[in-house]
Amino acid sequence: xxxxxxxxxxxxxxxxxxxxxxxxxxxxxxxxxxxxxxxxxxxxxxxxxxxxxxxxxxxxxxxxxxxxxxxxxxxxxxxxxxxxxxxxxxxxxxxxxxxxxxxxxxxxxxxxxxxxxxxxxxxxxxxxxxxxxxxxxxxxxxxxxxxxxxxxxxxxxxxxxxxxxxxxxxxxxxxxxxxxxxxxxxxxxxxxxxxxxxxxxxxxxxxxxxxxxxxxxxxxxxxxxxxxxxxxxxxxxxxxxxxxxxxxxxxxxxxxxxxxxxxxxxxxxxxxxxxxxxxxxxxxxxxxxxxxxxxxxxxxx
Amino acid sequence: xxxxxxxxxxxxxxxxxxxxxxxxxxxxxxxxxxxxxxxxxxxxxxxxxxxxxxxxxxxxxxxxxxxxxxxxxxxxxxxxxxxxxxxxxxxxxxxxxxxxxxxxxxxxxxxxxxxxxxxxxxxxxxxxxxxxxxxxxxxxxxxxxxxxxxxxxxxxxxxxxxxxxxxxxxxxxxxxxxxxxxxxxxxxxxxxxxxxxxxxxxxxxxxxxxxxxxxxxxxxxxxxxxxxxxxxxxxxxxxxxxxxxxxxxxxxxxxxxxxxxxxxxxxxxxxxxxxxxxxxxxxxxxxxxxxxxx
Numbered sequence: 161x162x163x164x165x166x167x168x169x170x171x172x173x174x175x176x177x178x179x180x181x182x183x184x185x186x187x188x189x190x191x192x193x194x195x196x197x198x199x200x201x202x203x204x205x206x207x208x209x210x211x212x213x214x215x216x217x218x219x220x221x222x223x224x225x226x227x228x229x230x231x232x233x234x235x236x237x238x239x240x241x242x243x244x245x246x247x248x249x250x251x252x253x254x255x256x257x258x259x260x261x262x263x264x265x266x267x268x269x270x271x272x273x274x275x276x277x278x279x280x281x282x283x284x285x286x287x288x289x290x291x292x293x294x295x296x297x298x299x300x301x302x303x304x305x306x307x308x309x310x311x312x313x314x315x316x317x318x319x320x321x322x323x324x325x326x327x328x329x330x331x332x333x334x335x336x337x338x339x340x341x342x343x344x345x346x347x348x349x350x351x352x353x354x355x356x357x358x359x360x361x362x363x364x365x366x367x368x369x370x371x372x373x374x375x376x377x378x379x380x381x382x383x384x385x386x387x388x389x390x391x392x393x394x395x396x397x398x399x400x401x402x403x404x405x406x407x408x409x410x411x412x413x414x415x416x417x418x419x420x421x422x423x424x425x426x427x428x429x430x431x432x433x434x435x436x437x438x439x440x441x442x443x444x445x446x447x448x449x450x451x452x453x454x455x456x457x458x459x460x461x
Numbered sequence: 462x463x464x465x466x467x468x469x470x471x472x473x474x475x476x477x478x479x480x481x482x483x484x485x486x487x488x489x490x491x492x493x494x495x496x497x498x499x500x501x502x503x504x505x506x507x508x509x510x511x512x513x514x515x516x517x518x519x520x521x522x523x524x525x526x527x528x529x530x531x532x533x534x535x536x537x538x539x540x541x542x543x544x545x546x547x548x549x550x551x552x553x554x555x556x557x558x559x560x561x562x563x564x565x566x567x568x569x570x571x572x573x574x575x576x577x578x579x580x581x582x583x584x585x586x587x588x589x590x591x592x593x594x595x596x597x598x599x600x601x602x603x604x605x606x607x608x609x610x611x612x613x614x615x616x617x618x619x620x621x622x623x624x625x626x627x628x629x630x631x632x633x634x635x636x637x638x639x640x641x642x643x644x645x646x647x648x649x650x651x652x653x654x655x656x657x658x659x660x661x662x663x664x665x666x667x668x669x670x671x672x673x674x675x676x677x678x679x680x681x682x683x684x685x686x687x688x689x690x691x692x693x694x695x696x697x698x699x700x701x702x703x704x705x706x707x708x709x710x711x712x713x714x715x716x717x718x719x720x721x722x723x724x725x726x727x728x729x730x731x732x733x734x735x736x737x738x739x740x741x742x743x744x745x746x747x748x749x750x751x752x753x754x755x
Contacts, residue, residue: 199545246732251739256544257491258739261691264684265731272725390680394556397549405546432581436560439553446550447538 163428166303171427172420177311178380179419180318184373185392186399186411187325188366194342194406195362198259202243202266204393207370208386209270210236211378212278214371215285225286229379233371239270240367241360248363249356267393274386282385285378288313314376321372322412328365329408338362342406391435395422398442404452413453466597468714470669473604475709477662478682479689479701480611481655486690487624488651489631491544494535494551495659496683497558498528502660503667503677504562504578510589510668511576512569517589517668524664525657532656536649555683563675583674587667604665611658615698627651631695659686681724692734 185204192200214232218225247262287310294309329335340348341358349355377392378384399418403410418438425437445452478499485492506524509515515523535554542550562584568577578584590600618624629637630647638644667673685708692707693700708727716723 193545199548247735250736255739257691258735260491260545260548261688262732262735265728265735267728268681268684269725269728269732272721272728276721276725394552394680398553401546401549432564433560436557436564439557439560442550442553443538446542446546450542450546 166305167427168424169303170305171423173305173307174311175420175423175426176416177308177315177419178377178423179416180315181373181377181380181415182392182395182399182419183412183415184318184321184369184376185396186403186415187322187408188370188373189396189400190403190406190408190411191325191362191366191369193400195338195359196248196259198248198256199263199397200240200243200248200363200366201260201263201393202247202270203240203263203366203370204374204396205267205270205389206239206243206367207236207374208378208384208389208392209239209274209374210234210367210371211285211374211384212274212283213239214375215283215384228286229372229375232375233368236371236374237364237367240363240370243367244360244363248359267389271386271389274389278386280386282383282387285382285384287382288379310380314380317372317376321369325365325369326408334361394435395438398438401442402445402452404454407452407454410452410454463597466601468710469601470604471714472705472709473601473608474662474666474669475685475689475705476608476702477611477658477665478686479693479705480615480698481657481659481662482687483690483695483698483701484615484618484627484658485651485655486687486695487627487631488648489634490648490651491548491687492551492652492655493548493680493683493687494532494554495655495686496678496680497535497551497555498532498656498659499663499666499682499686500555500558500562500673500678501528501531502663503673504565504584504663505660506664507584507587507667507673508567508578511584511587512567512571517593520589521661521664521668525660528660528663529653529657532659533649533653535656536652537645552680552683555678555680559675559678562673562678581675583672583676584667585672587671587673589668591671600669604669607661607665611661612698612702619697688731692731694740 185207188203188207189200192198192203211228211232213235214228214230217223217231217235218228223231243263243266247266248259251258251262294312296307296309296312298305298307327335329338337348337353337358338361340351340353341355341362345355348358374388374392377388395418399411399414402418403412403414418441421441422434422438426434429437478495481495481498482492485495502521502524505527506520509520509523510517535551538550562578563581565578566580568575568579570576574586576586618627626637626642626647629640629642630644634644637647666677689701689704689708693702693704708730712727712730713723716726719726
């Protein structure tokens with residue numbers, strides 16, 4: 161296959177635009193890790209689960225399909241806080257292993273319930289209306305680069321969600337409490353902050369972010385399937401590691417990077433081999449930069 | 462009768478898989494890579510008996526050694542990171558191996574038919590046992606001989622200094638390090654041994670069922686592998702065996718009528734056990750258990 165430079169640039173653009181959903185998922189993992197120093201393996205499952213609930217409710221009550229993008233994230237937030245109560249809240253707080261296993265159990269529980277209810281087959285997910293028909297072309301020194309309208313919307317919506325998150329974390333009392341708990345849980349408790357309440361709010365926020373990411377990812381592909389859960393989990397984890405566990409800007413940058421590289425690998429090596437190289441990237445990071453881009457942030461604490 | 466022999470096969474192979482995760486869990490490492498080593502063992506020993514017409518024993522040994530070599534290689538970068546990061550790294554490793562088996566094509570013509578690994582179609586016709594006239598019962602016996610050998614060796618390990626070193630690292634890395642234990646050596650050694658056991662299990666599995674493909678090696682199987690020693694507890698090797706019998710024998714086989722609800726229940730069981738017995742099912746039998754989860 162003859163791959164020209166312009167093809168690589170083009171797939172990089174598509175990938176980076178789509179990568180904003182990975183960035184959102186990575187942010188969710190990072191938020192929860194920052195708050196509790198635990199991994200919530202059920203996170204991507206509850207995100208996709210939320211998108212499914214949104215789709216189901218909208219179809220069942222014949223709501224306008226645009227409502228999916230509101231019901232989905234809310235449902236994902238509810239699922240996420242349920243995961244918190246089932247897999248984190250009542251487990252010994254120093255036992256990371258137990259919480260990890262419990263959330264893996266949650267991952268399979270949600271995943272298998274989705275497979276059971278849909279017989280494992282993918283469902284059509286509404287595309288982004290006028291956005292999916294829009295297509296922009298930019299001439300850039302004798303190269304024509306295209307921008308898919310729906311992917312631009314995906315990135316725009318993700319950035320709005322991220323800005324909202326940053327506002328919540330750095331400009332509200334709620335965010336202050338969340339950051340306090342993540343930095344010094346005991347000191348925060350002594351100041352009258354309820355750890356469990358703050359943690360459950362963190363899970364709700366992360367879940368809503370994940371629900372937005374799940375809806376956007378499904379909408380830009382046009383189908384939703386239980387097969388989305390595991391790849392999204394693994395890529396979200398890779399984004400989290402590459403960005404540095406607990407680092408917000410790291411997760412955003414790593415998400416866009418993983419999306420872009422994945423798309424280039426897809427172009428160069430085909431769909432079957434794409435993920436091998438993405439996962440190998442993780443090992444390169446583990447060897448040369450185990451703390452990720454901005455891992456120093458957590459070392460300082 | 463064949464049905465029960467099949468269950469015994471499954472339980473035997475899964476016990477090897479669980480024990481390979483058990484030895485790592487002793488050092489406090491949660492590894493999701495065991496299914497990757499299992500896949501390496503299955504494919505490499507399958508290639509040797511099918512394409513190169515090797516005898517079964519050297520093929521199994523080669524598969525196990527190759528898997529342990531990869532475990533050794535993975536051990537170094539993966540063990541630079543601890544705890545939760547290791548889980549992510551080993552998940553990525555298992556997925557890489559699975560995707561490689563998905564893309565792996567190596568077919569040759571033999572007696573007029575194409576044999577070997579055919580990418581997404583999987584690796585069919587690993588027929589060493591049937592062409593050499595082995596009975597199913599002999600295959601089961603072979604698997605269980607290996608299970609007993611591995612269990613005996615791990616049992617013996619717990620009675621010599623090496624076992625104490627493993628558990629010391631698992632209980633408190635800092636304390637172990639200050640008593641002069643080299644953490645990297647111990648962890649990489651445990652990883653290599655775990656890779657060997659998983660590779661052996663993979664080779665046995667491939668030949669016993671005569672067909673493997675990438676769906677055999679998903680994260681679900683990696684979760685099974687690590688959940689046996691966690692559910693069974695790390696007090697001794699029998700906990701793992703009990704957990705395998707409980708999950709594969711009772712949940713998966715005896716409740717066959719529940720169909721796909723079984724996997725939903727599997728998720729639920731993990732959540733419940735972790736909530737009520739964070740140290741594993743063994744705490745049912747022994748209330749004053751010393752080892753804390755890390």
